[in-house]
Amino acid sequence: MTHNPHDEPPRLHLVRDVLDSALKDRNEEPLGRADRIVIALHGDAPPQVVSIETGSSALAARLSPRLGRAAHRLGRRFGLRRGRPTRFRWSSVTSIGPDLHLDIDKSRSPASLWERWLLRHIIRRIPGMK
């Protein structure tokens, strides 16, 4: 992110600074990567970044539409979110640096559904694990 010394709003390069950046929650816990950026057009207003998507189905769709459809089908069959990527509103972004910090609590976020599922169904059943 480029900071301008003359009180102008900070400029950022969306591909270089945002796309593929690591996402961190308010406790510095990893939430995934910014796999896709959603832009909205609204009348005569400038295009606006409205949200960031993360998840394997989002990344697959970015790499190739065919791969995206396959990942979506797999997600609908086996996924915990029916193949839908996790979407974070831009308004939850608190800072942009090497990582993108979001005002999100990972333990309540859909981004950690798989981790919580693994913890509940597998890790807790391993003897000696809590």
Add this chain to the structure above:
Amino acid sequence: MPRHTFYLDTLLGRKVFDPDGRCAGRIEEIIAHTHDGQCEVEEFLLGTAGLFQRLSIAHVARHLLRLLGAHGHPASHRVPWRELDLQDPRRPRLRCSTASLKKIP
């Protein structure tokens, strides 16, 4: 006014043509600014110089190209958001002529 959304990656690498059918370059980077929790697109960078900015090698690449005898990038332009029609993000079109665009040094 209905809102139309699309993915940023849909635009990347797309060739941009002006109303006369001249190619102004490919979209390589998108510059935005943030204020009050909102992020608004300011301009689009087209061509090789845009790609160099995206890869953070703009200065090195410029010096290297100068050493090799190249002078500027023939199809590297800055397009203000108002001048780009994004109604079909797969076919972005300029609202002005390529000649009226600012070149990226």
